[in-house]
Amino acid sequence: MKQKRVISLFLAAAVGFGVIAGALTSCKDKKEEKRTKLIVGFDAEFPPYGYKNEEGEYVGFDLSLAEEVCKRNGWELVKQPIDWDSKDMELKTGSIDCIWNGFTVTGRESSYTWSTPYVDNSQVTVVLADSGIESLDDLADKVVAVQADSAALAAFESEDATEENKAYAASFKELQQVPNYNTAFLNLESGAVNAICMDYGVAKYEIEARGSKFVMLEKPVSTEQYAVGFLKGNYELRDEVQKTLIEMLDDGTFAQIAKDWELSDSVCLSADDTVLDGSTKKTESFSDKMLRICKQLLKGVGASLLIFALTLIFSLPLGLLIAFGRMSRFKPLSLLMKLYISIVRGTPLMLQLLVVFFGPHFIFGVSTSSEYRFYAVVIGFTLNYAAYFAEIYRSGIQAVPVGQYEAADILGYTRQQRFVRIVFPQMIKNIIPSITNEVITLVKDTSLAFAISYTEMFTLAKQVAAAEATIIPLFVAGVFYYVFNFIVAFVMSAIEKKLEYFR
Amino acid sequence: MDLLEIKGLKKSFGELEVLKGIDLSVAENEVVSILGPSGSGKSTFLRCISMLEKPDEGSMVYCGKQAAHFEGGKMLYAPNSELKEIKSYFGLVFQNFNLFPHYSVLKNLTDAPVHVQKRSKAEVEQEAYALLEKMGLRDKANAYPHQLSGGQQQRVAIARALAMKPKMLFFDEPTSALDPELTAEILKVLRALADEQMTMVIVTHEIGFARSVSDKVIFMDGGVIVEQGAPSDVIDNPSNDRTRAFLKKMEEK
Ligand SMILES: Nc1ncnc2c1ncn2[C@@H]1O[C@H](COP(=O)(O)OP(=O)(O)OP(=O)(O)O)[C@@H](O)[C@H]1O
Numbered sequence: 058m059k060q061k062r063v064i065s066l067f068l069a070a071a072v073g074f075g076v077i078a079g080a081l082t083s084c085k086d087k088k089e090e091k092r093t094k095l096i097v098g099f100d101a102e103f104p105p106y107g108y109k110n111e112e113g114e115y116v117g118f119d120l121s122l123a124e125e126v127c128k129r130n131g132w133e134l135v136k137q138p139i140d141w142d143s144k145d146m147e148l149k150t151g152s153i154d155c156i157w158n159g160f161t162v163t164g165r166e167s168s169y170t171w172s173t174p175y176v177d178n179s180q181v182t183v184v185l186a187d188s189g190i191e192s193l194d195d196l197a198d199k200v201v202a203v204q205a206d207s208a209a210l211a212a213f214e215s216e217d218a219t220e221e222n223k224a225y226a227a228s229f230k231e232l233q234q235v236p237n238y239n240t241a242f243l244n245l246e247s248g249a250v251n252a253i254c255m256d257y258g259v260a261k262y263e264i265e266a267r268g269s270k271f272v273m274l275e276k277p278v279s280t281e282q283y284a285v286g287f288l289k290g291n292y293e294l295r296d297e298v299q300k301t302l303i304e305m306l307d308d309g310t311f312a313q314i315a316k317d318w319e320l321s322d323s324v325c326l327s328a329d330d331t332v333l334d335g336s337t338k339k340t341e342s343f344s345d346k347m348l349r350i351c352k353q354l355l356k357g358v359g360a361s362l363l364i365f366a367l368t369l370i371f372s373l374p375l376g377l378l379i380a381f382g383r384m385s386r387f388k389p390l391s392l393l394m395k396l397y398i399s400i401v402r403g404t405p406l407m408l409q410l411l412v413v414f415f416g417p418h419f420i421f422g423v424s425t426s427s428e429y430r431f432y433a434v435v436i437g438f439t440l441n442y443a444a445y446f447a448e449i450y451r452s453g454i455q456a457v458p459v460g461q462y463e464a465a466d467i468l469g470y471t472r473q474q475r476f477v478r479i480v481f482p483q484m485i486k487n488i489i490p491s492i493t494n495e496v497i498t499l500v501k502d503t504s505l506a507f508a509i510s511y512t513e514m515f516t517l518a519k520q521v522a523a524a525e526a527t528i529i530p531l532f533v534a535g536v537f538y539y540v541f542n543f544i545v546a547f548v549m550s551a552i553e554k555k556l557e558y559f560r
Numbered sequence: 561m562d563l564l565e566i567k568g569l570k571k572s573f574g575e576l577e578v579l580k581g582i583d584l585s586v587a588e589n590e591v592v593s594i595l596g597p598s599g600s601g602k603s604t605f606l607r608c609i610s611m612l613e614k615p616d617e618g619s620m621v622y623c624g625k626q627a628a629h630f631e632g633g634k635m636l637y638a639p640n641s642e643l644k645e646i647k648s649y650f651g652l653v654f655q656n657f658n659l660f661p662h663y664s665v666l667k668n669l670t671d672a673p674v675h676v677q678k679r680s681k682a683e684v685e686q687e688a689y690a691l692l693e694k695m696g697l698r699d700k701a702n703a704y705p706h707q708l709s710g711g712q713q714q715r716v717a718i719a720r721a722l723a724m725k726p727k728m729l730f731f732d733e734p735t736s737a738l739d740p741e742l743t744a745e746i747l748k749v750l751r752a753l754a755d756e757q758m759t760m761v762i763v764t765h766e767i768g769f770a771r772s773v774s775d776k777v778i779f780m781d782g783g784v785i786v787e788q789g790a791p792s793d794v795i796d797n798p799s800n801d802r803t804r805a806f807l808k809k810m811e812e813k
Pocket residue numbers: 573576578596597598599600601602603604605
């Protein structure tokens with residue numbers, strides 16, 4: 058009887074699974090049969106190709122082209138803004154169908170299946186008008202910004218870079234990677250970088266929008282072409298889009314759209330160009346690749362560890378001072394500290410980092426040096442963590458029974474002696490679990506340094522992942538954080554054990 | 561000479577007047593017990609004379625030195641250096657011991673003499689061992705407070721107070737956190753101290769102990785001293801109704 062019931066239950070489960078699996082496969086089949094929409098991935102901060110206009114809509118030359126292509130094929134256009142560093146993962150997971158966003162072919166020929174180039178663009182250099190910099194030669198020992206995984210970066214650092222550009226790159230003090238052009242221009246204006254290398258079209262747009270403070274150097278760093286990138290091997294979709302583009306070229310629609318976006322000078326779509334299928338990628342064994350990636354990430358590990366260590370060294374004592382201020386009987390001081398703690402705890406750490414980094418320039422007009430980037434990270438983290446530690450100390454001190462204070466007073470200890478000899482050791486024991494939590498959070502928070510373009514472990518992992526078109530670096534980064542935290546937890550529990558001698 | 565002279569001590573917590581003018585003098589080698597119902601202000605009085613609490617009015621003189629007096633509508637205190645000296649004249653033993661949990665028994669005894677009184681560590685340790693010997697805790701010198709029974713902890717607390725070499729010791733219900741057996745342990749120690757002529761003020765609910773060990777018994781109620789005198793008068797022949805009622809109630813327990 059019992060056995061029968063088990064069997065029927067099993068059967069029911071099997072049928073259930075079958076139905077679900079069937080539904081899933083049929084769903085998938087349908088999708089492959091007939092396309093109803095095109096999901097275009099683009100970096101929403103890349104005018105005039107794709108960006109958010111003043112009405113908050115995503116617009117741009119590329120999006121207009123995509124719109125027209127979709128209209129002609131009866132597809133619905135889905136505009137999907139993406140984090141540029143994650144573009145490959147988006148494409149691989151199918152959350153976007155193509156990257157259509159001033160996407161440079163040069164250097165990436167083998168990584169994607171491409172349409173023919175439709176824009177010819179050059180990489181140019183933008184500097185402050187009053188900087189006196191006139192050519193790339195003047196940039197020796199200067200800091201030059203490029204967008205992470207951008208064509209400008211490739212023009213200086215990739216295997217295909219010209220010898221001349223490689224020499225220039227070597228002459229720079231630093232080739233600083235920034236997450237977006239807005240950050241780049243903030244950096245340029247504040248003096249943290251001396252020049253930005255970027256696409257000609259973007260540069261033209263930005264300079265027009267931002268005014269005469271900025272100028273473009275005459276000689277371009279390189280010339281390059283834009284095309285639509287599809288997942289490697291997705292010829293079917295590529296061919297459909299490609300065909301439609303050529304139709305648009307033939308009937309003049311393409312030229313009209315280019316004119317609307319004032320890009321007539323840069324378009325180059327031609328029916329004669331051959332398409333790139335991304336089939337020439339050289340193979341590399343998995344372990345070699347792993348080793349190479351780990352080596353690349355090593356520099357980031359050092360940076361993360363340094364941020365971590367310096368933040369703790371400075372914020373632990375600072376937190377104690379803030380806790381004293383907070384508990385002071387001098388009301389203005391205690392209110393000030395209370396306000397400080399509430400602001401720090403009530404706003405995002407990322408915002409605080411931005412304020413610490415850009416604040417000196419935009420509030421006080423001091424020009425920011427490139428070295429300051431690292432100091433800003435440490436200062437920002439320290440100020441933030443000190444506030445959290447202050448509250449932990451305060452609760453740890455308040456948890457020491459009042460009888461301990463009274464016993465110390467009766468025995469004649471001074472206030473200082475009472476704190477150092479009696480209260481402090483007991484406070485430490487009280488707060489170890491909370492401190493452990495905070496320290497573990499700090500390990501993970503070090504990745505927020507990317508907000509001001511400081512290249513620590515995670516930022517580097519994202520850059521490498523984008524450059525190599527693989528998620529391995531992110532996985533390695535994950536392992537790193539986990540191992541790091543494992544060690545932290547181990548050390549903290551050893552300290553906790555050590556303090557178990559009293560209760 | 562009187563080691564302690566308290567006159568007209570008053571203390572309120574907000575609206576609540578807890579001490580309504582207490583006078584007490586304690587001569588050298590005298591043992592004074594304070595009895596009284598709960599809430600009568602015994603602890604508050606002891607905390608005031610230990611300077612953990614600031615009285616609103618009254619004068620306090622220790623070993624002939626004036627620590628505080630009431631003048632021109634407020635309390636005036638001796639300069640800090642003098643207060644420090646005065647505070648070294650007395651010690652206080654708490655109901656719940658208040659040992660330092662992070663220090664070993666030995667360090668609980670030696671830390672203050674070494675760091676507050678700046679005495680030589682070797683000398684202080686030698687004395688501490690002698691005190692522990694006397695308390696029957698010689699073998700616990702390296703233990704931590706949480707490893708001891710309540711009675712042992714209280715004996716360490718008494719030894720800690722004695723290690724400071726005070727001229728007088730105050731006790732606030734030193735046995736009420738303890739079982740009857742452990743209570744006997746502590747009372748034995750107090751009796752031994754009395755035999756050694758230690759000057760003591762003891763707040764206690766142990767009537768039998770108070771009768772046998774005290775030179776003077778004080779009965780407090782409602783923030784005033786209702787009756788005081790030799791134990792044979794106050795405990796055996798109380799003249800006040802409230803004292804009688806209190807003693808009767810205690811007997812019933
Ligand atoms: N810090 C304080 N703030 C406000 N009220 C207090 C404070 N300390 C004591 N009291 C009040 O003062 C009164 C006397 O308290 P006290 O502790 O001196 O009594 P007691 O005689 O020691 O009693 P018990 O025998 O229960 O220990 C009580 O009503 C108590 O609630």
